[in-house]
Amino acid sequence: MALALHAGVSVTAVSLADVYRETFHHVWCTLRRLGVPERDLEDAVHEVFLVVHRRLGDYDPSRPVKPWVTGIAYRVASDDRRRAHRRREVMGETDEPRDGQPAPDVALEGAEARNRVAVALHTLPLEQRVVFVMHDIDGFAMPDIARELSAPLNTLYSRLRLARARFEAAIRGDGHGPA
Amino acid sequence: MDPLEPNSSKRQDPNATQAPTAANPVNTADGSPADLPPLSGDALRLLAAERSAAPPAGAYERVAARLEIPVRPAMGASARWGLALGAVVVAGLAIWRLSPGEAPPAALVAAEGSRAPSAPPQHATPPTAPGVPRPEAPTAAPTPEPAASPSPRNAASPTPTGAPRAVEAPRTEAEVTVATRAPDPEDGATRREAVVEPARPSETSLLTRARAAVRSGAPGRALRLLDEHRRGYPSGRLAEEREALTVVALVRAGRTELGRRAAQRFLAQHPGSVHRALVESAVQQNP
Structure with missing residues (x-):
């Protein structure tokens, strides 16, 4: 059946394929913004949709789908960060693929801007970064973010305030180191 | 406990202000606190560029x-x-x-x-339904793996000399191991990849190669790759997919009884898996 997954549109059933087609692009970009290294992105996206598949029965179709999958992506990214930490301990790897400078061959302004955003996001703790990404990049409503992250509204506004300050400092070049 | 539960997000942020609206007056226009600083023009410009990001082709x-x-x-x-x-x-x-x-x-x-760059997509093969195993590559000229022995105990890819490399019929996942790290003469690509691969192949690389091996009729090679993944990433994010592929590879290698047991384990451990249909189909098609 034809389904519409946008906010405010009622649906009666949603399949994994529907959610995938609707949100693949969003999930990919969200995981990258949450700090999943490029080399792991495809696996992380795959993992998000495995979880989506398992939890489809819990999904309330009256809710917008993107904040819902973003909440799942956040947990996968958190898990990925823990794995990366263990990997660094064992293998001496680093999860800082970006050096803070645009690549020499980056000629496009858009690519350079995105690289600056990535570097600035890297300075934010994950719990602040996810709120910043969901609110200031994705434009999700704060009540939706609060529901998907299971966090109080005031807490999220505080995180957003701190995230904005850190982000602004980072793009000015006087930011903190990686979070 | 489900590792994906947002327990971390339920923790109170040590930096967070829990003071309610008195200290944090609400802007009646959009519901956000009035003291939430707006983003600068530079930040807004950068974030606008970020919104145009896209995943890589393919x-x-x-x-x-x-x-x-x-x-x-x-x-x-x-x-x-x-x-x-x-x-x-x-x-x-x-x-x-x-x-x-x-x-x-x-x-x-x-x-x-045969495909013009701007030509509309045409299905070279009919699309398959979700969960239905895709057909083998139509004419990909797979490197034929030595015929699987009807005996499940030596059905893994033998060496050119015929010396069996398979271990005794396994009883557990760990026992699915096909114990070899020797260069694989049936797979020239493996030797070449060894030059360009990093010392520790990624999860994706191993699983992609294993899937391709299954589809090209080389289940023994697939089992070795899957076992390499099992050793390198025992609790990796692709572990579920690995075990589903293991079932398919075992069945296609003629190790049907072992495949059936692996399928039972898989379905018990992952009852809601997206790979459930694939696993069930593999076993049903090879009773």
């Missing part, structure tokens, strides 16, 4: 194939290629691209060459 199709999701035409920029070839051929091409210098399979060359 990623949509590759992940869809792993999730058993049929890819539809007209899915946007990410469907530039791969749709016309089907998920099986996309996977094959990905393998080829992992191996610079290796000639692509003839079928891939033919498919790429």
Whole structure:
């Protein structure tokens, strides 16, 4: 059946394929913004949709789908960060693929801007970064973010305030180191 | 406990202000606190650029194939290629691209060459339903793996001398191991990849190669790759997919009883898996 997954549109059933087609692009970009290294992105996206598949029965179709999958992506990214930490301990790897400078061959302004955003996001703790990404990049409503992250509204506004300050400092070049 | 539960998000942020609205007056226009600083023009410009970010070409199709999701035409920029070839051929091409210098399979060359760059996608093979195993690559000229022995105990790929390399019939996942790290004469690509692969192949690389091996009729090679993944990433994010592929590879190697037991374990451990249909189908088609 034809389904519409946008906010405010009622649906009666949603399949994994529907959610995938609707949100693949969003999930990919969200995981990258949450700090999943490029080399792991495809696996992380795959993992998000495995979880989506398992939890489809819990999904309330009256809710917008993107904040819902973003909440799942956040947990996968958190898990990925823990794995990366263990990997660094064992293998001496680093999860800082970006050096803070645009690549020499980056000629496009858009690519350079995105690289600056990535570097600035890297300075934010994950719990602040996810709120910043969901609110200031994705434009999700704060009540939706609060529901998907299971966090109080005031807490999220505080995180957003701190995230904005850190982000602004980072793009000015006087930011903190990686979070 | 489910590791994906947002317990971390439920913790109170030590930096967070819990003071209610008195200290944090609410802007009645959009509900946000009045003291929330607006973003600067520079930040807004950067974030606008960030919103135009897109996944790399082919990623949509590759992940869809792993999730058993049929890819539809007209899915946007990410469907530039791969749709016309089907998920099986996309996977094959990905393998080829992992191996610079290796000639692509003839079928891939033919498919790429016959497709105008701007031609609308055409299904070289009919799309398959979700969960239904995709057909083998039509004319990919797979390297024929030595015929699987009817005996489940030595059905893994033998060496050219015929010396069996398989271990005794396993009883557990760990016992699925096919104990060898020797260069694989049946797979020239493996030797070439060893030059360009990092010391520790990624999860994706191992699983992609294992899937391609299954589809090209080399289940023994697939089992070795799956076992390499099992050793390197015992609790990796692709462990579920690995065990599903293991079932398929075992069955196609003629180790049906072992495959059936692996399927039972898989279905017990992952009752809601997206790979459930694939596993059930593999066992049912090879009773």
